[in-house]
Amino acid sequence: VVIQVSATDAGGMQAVQEVEIQIQNEPPVVESFGIRFAARPPILDDQITLTNRGNRRYRMTVDANPDPGWNGFIDYVASEPFGEPITVRVDMDGDGVNDLEGNQPQGSLGAFVYREGAVDLPVTVTADDGEGTSSLTQVVQVPPIPPAAFDLRYFIDIDNDGVFEAVNDR
Numbered sequence: 001v002v003i004q005v006s007a008t009d010a011g012g013m014q015a016v017q018e019v020e021i022q023i024q025n026e027p028p029v030v031e032s033f034g035i036r037f038a039a040r041p042p043i044l045d046d047q048i049t050l051t052n053r054g055n056r057r058y059r060m061t062v063d064a065n066p067d068p069g070w071n072g073f074i075d076y077v078a079s080e081p082f083g084e085p086i087t088v089r090v091d092m093d094g095d096g097v098n099d100l101e102g103n104q105p106q107g108s109l110g111a112f113v114y115r116e117g118a119v120d121l122p123v124t125v126t127a128d129d130g131e132g133t134s135s136l137t138q139v140v141q142v143p144p145i146p147p148a149a150f151d152l153r154y155f156i157d158i159d160n161d162g163v164f165e166a167v168n169d170r
Helices: none
Strands: 002-008 014-020 029-039 049-054 057-061 070-079 087-091 100-102 106-114 119-128 133-142 154-156 166-169
Touching: 029 119, 029 133, 070 087, 070 119, 087 106, 100 106
Parallel strands: none
Antiparallel strands: 002 014, 029 070, 049 057, 070 106, 087 100, 087 119, 119 133, 154 166
16 A cells, blocks of 8 residues: 655645555454254155046155255354455365355355265365455264154145145155
């Protein structure tokens, strides 16, 4: 940054000089983060098969498969001392590749899919203001995938009237 400095004496004589100064950058800071997990919903096939069985009876076939695993979401707080814009990048599984990215100093990012449970993984959050970076790493335990994640049950509402014709049916 160039600053112009001037000095004037009692007689009106003036001296002007431009001085270049260097302002040391302060990198942004990742203050904290936490991870939360949510179960993944089953996968429903868009193609529903409806078979007329006669006498106003029908058979509907829905192809649904469990999608075991977890959706991981990260809640973080970062700051930049001079209010410059920052980019927040997150490596959710310790492989060195950024999996999520945001541009707010505080927020939530996700979902990141964890296909395997009961593992410990390093998670790294990095804040970058274009001139400096800082990172925070924590080892996070992905919960085990419960056996119930493979057990599907159906709740079927015909006519969308709020009454389930099949409840908790396999």
